[in-house]
Amino acid sequence: MVEARGLRFEQVAISLAGRRLIALDCTVAPGEVLTVMGPSGSGKSTLLAAITGTLEPVFDMAGRIRLDGRDLMSLPTEARQVGILFQDEYLFPHLSVGANLAFGLKPEVRARAARRDRIEAALAEVGLAGFAGRDPATLSGGQRARVALQRMLLSEPRALLLDEAFSKLDTGLRAQVRDLVFDTASRRALPVLQVTHDHSDAKAAGGEVVVLG
Amino acid sequence: MRRARFLPWAPLLTLAVMLGPVLAGLLGTLAPAFGYMPALGGKGLSLAAFEALFAWPGLPRAVMLSLGVGFAATALSLAIVVLICAGWAGTRTFGMIERLLSPLLSVPHAAAAFGLAFLIAPSGWITRALSPWATGWERPPDLLILQDPAGLSLIFGLVTKEVPFLLLMTLAALTQVRPGQSLRVAQALGYGRVTGWLKVIFPLVYRQIRLPVYAVLAFSMSVVDVAIILGPNTPPSLAVQVVRWMSDPDLAFRFQAAAGAVLQLALVLLGLGLWRLMEVAVARLGRLWVASGARGGRRGEQAVRLGALVLGALAALTVIAGLAGQVVWSFAGLWQYPDFWPDALSLRNWQRHGPRLSGPVTETLVIAGAATFLALLLTLASLEAEHRHGLRPATRALWLLYLPLIVPQVAFLMGFQTLSILTGVDGGRAAVVLAHLVFVLPYVFLSLADPWRAWDRRQDTIARALGAGPDRVLWAVRLPMLLRPLLIAAAVGFAVSVGQYLPTLLVGAGRVATLTTEAVALASGGDRRVIGVYALAQTAAAFAPFALAVLLPRVLWRNRKGMRDG
């Protein structure tokens, strides 16, 4: 049987101490965006943790999550091929911008020159050509967001998770970065799941909206 | 993967390394206390040792002295630390205090005590500065300042060394509590800085530093080396008396010494219990005070801030001036009362002892390096096992980590030595490293655990989502990001190892000569010049890693703004 592409939730149910937080049964097709909204404490981030495989043991989870047909549940985080962006960019502060990108770039790209070229290209793509040697702490908020996006993309994820990814950016920048992320995701045909409490994020995504809590 | 199988066992192994020797050592003390020590003809069980102990006329005063000194030194140190934090945390002054910490921590206890003794004795440096021109004292006055029966100079000496330690622990706790916002809220509500800090931050901080405070209490109640130099001796505190009995040529006193050691342990447990009761009482009063809504008067606030700073500065200055005195002594020719400065300065002493330092220095560095490395390895493995396998440390198990710090050394080192001979692990460098590990490990663990656990787990999620396995995350992300606390923990562990005397002597069979064993043996000759040389060497050995822990990240991360205050 040919498995469906995309991010599939099969009767996923997460509960904490007997209280049901999340019940989800749906598929996010490649290039589509599913927006999950809800007040804090409703379990939005818990859902993302379930997908990345970092769910705390205190939660009980039933059901399955599949990505392009693979069952994610049995895989460790690093093998799930799920990229994630948080509200903070979490650029590793001890690495240069280039080294941060190199951390994301697959080891299959072996030759040093080839790796450097890929990184330069990724930076140039978002208008940051020549930034490889910079200290991430010296970048502006928009620059950091773009580096984080490119670092994630270099790891060649097959799905994209956004955890309030734009909430720290001011309005102008927010739209700009958001468009960049969504355009890239649709161009690469990545299923996207975003968690937010901001309706403008949901509207920009244009996809289905699930409200928790 | 072998590590995968080792990791889940790391916490258990760590506990065994720390607790096994302590518990075995306790058994080796309990047995002779109850009359069992075949080597000296004690083959049955009896209470004779305790009867002899309770018949010793000095016992009531020795016990009261231990309790009194322990409580006074701990309470005073804690008060100074808390008020300094309440009054100054986050200010530029506080930054200066932080920078002073590591040098102060590096001065060995005994060296600090010798330094203090030379400062405050009736013939000491302070008197010399004022005599005879201001005081008229052509001869030093016959005043009981050192070794006073109430133990005041001993308390003073202990406070000067415990304030830096508690401050270090409090700083670690503060990075977790993140006081800035809460304090700003309190200040916005009209609370004074000190009052606000005490009401809002202190309860959170104290919960985190409670165990270090207990360790300080236990240490102050059972300290030996500092007490011999500064403490009273008619009678001395119980721990000192136990050591005297232990080294009495009349071997029958060994049983009494063991009984005294058991009593010392009971005394420490009693002290901890009393302290716990005081905590409850203070907490109750504190809640009433918080509920009262008192905001703290401006003048009172200023007085407290100034007072705390003066007391803290006094403690720091004492250690520094004491060390300066040792430097001068190490170069001194004849130096008599009331001269403020030696008749002549000479290099002879350094020429004589300097070349002989190389052996002990190497031994000290090798042992401290190895013990610290092993301690770091076990600590990291335990913390990483906790992280990867979700082995949440039951907070109930945490106090076990403090056991080697809380059980008085006199109560278990005798048995510890016997155990090491029984197992054949003695008489060599490796054995000494293992013995040091027992004391180094708790400090390394406690220094590193909080920053390790406070590391944002989303860094881990991000790195893993980028395709990095747990090992790569550990080596490429977590360890570099936590380099500074890692180095600080190593420096603390190193300093602890450098200062070990009895474990080195007992397990090394006297064959492993470190700076500290040499220093203690030479100090028994009473020549302040030699004591000065070795005190400086010890301080340098303990200080070097602290300096490295500050400098290395600065050099490595000179172009990484985000790592500066990590």
Place this chain on the structure above:
Amino acid sequence: MIRSMTAALAAFALAAPLAAQEVTPDPKDWPAITEAAKGQTVYWHAWGGGNAINDYIAWAAGEVKSRHGVSVEHVKLKDTADAVSRVIAEKSAGKDAGGAVDLIWINGENFAAMKEQGLLFGPWAEDLPNWQFVDVAGKPAVTSDFTVPTEGLEAPWGMAQIVFYHDTARLAEPPRSIPALAAWARANPGRFAYPQPPDFLGSTFLKQAVIELTPDPRVLQEPVSEETYAAATAPLWGYLDDLTPNLWRGGAAYPQSGPRLIQLMNDGEIDLALSFNPNEPSNAIANYELPETVRTYVLDGGTIGNASFVAIPYNANAKEGALVLANFLMSPEAQARKQDPVIWGSGTVLALDKLSPEDRAAFDAIELGVATLSPAELGQSLPEPHPSWMVRLEEDWTARYGVGQ
């Protein structure tokens, strides 16, 4: 946890103690001893608080290495009891061979205790080749350590005698008897101190006083008995009751060791002190620890003297090497060097008339230190009382003056 530890300990205790595979050396067969000693390492546990002493021990180690192929490691102790403790711990753990202590610098109570507990190897001392030079007749202390017969279990290597010292710049005419000392202290309160018993120098001061004050000093040579004790010591307690308020700090605190007295003298806190090494003040002057105006003297009625020894624990690892070292320490050459005040200044245990003319000349050539008395000035030393007196005196002293009542 505790249960498993107990089980582990029991397992260790049940395991057979290390097999005693060694052959007990026979000191009478000296060539065999020196042969077996070659290549051994002797761990010599000796007090490590004196620069001059440490230097001397380092010299002796070098000589024994080059002459006999025996390596000597000086384990620097702060207290002889640490070495005794080590042997006891090894016996407790069943380690009856291959022990860590090969030779101990020892005398008095420590020797008596180790002898009584069977912790010493021997007899051997009187079989050493250099024993022939020892002044057995002229120095009874070399075979009677605090009245306890040495029975060849330890070899003498130095003589010590109590001397008092004072800074002539501050005190010209010091008191020359125990009663005169009390009178002087009354006139000069706070200017004399003795270390707190059971420190050996402090205890020796008590013994010095009791010898001078007791009605019949001969009873002190016998083990203490209830009938004799009270009468023999009553004058001492009366004396101390009188002296104590006039001591340094009024007797509320005591120096903890002999070397501390040197500090106090140098700091001007006291004007009169005592030492168990007649040459110690001279060494201290050479080392800038005391001013050049310090001089020593003995009391008119004489002062206590004793010998110090080296002994070998029953489970020592390098007994042959220890024997070779002990023999070397008794050699005329080593003894002459030791007596030289520039080196150490500790009295010899040898009889000069038994030595060859050349060896005797080496002794005669020694120049005394600036504050050191000649043997004639030191005079005949008084014998130590039986160790049981010391135990009782220390106990009573502690009850009366050591616990602050």
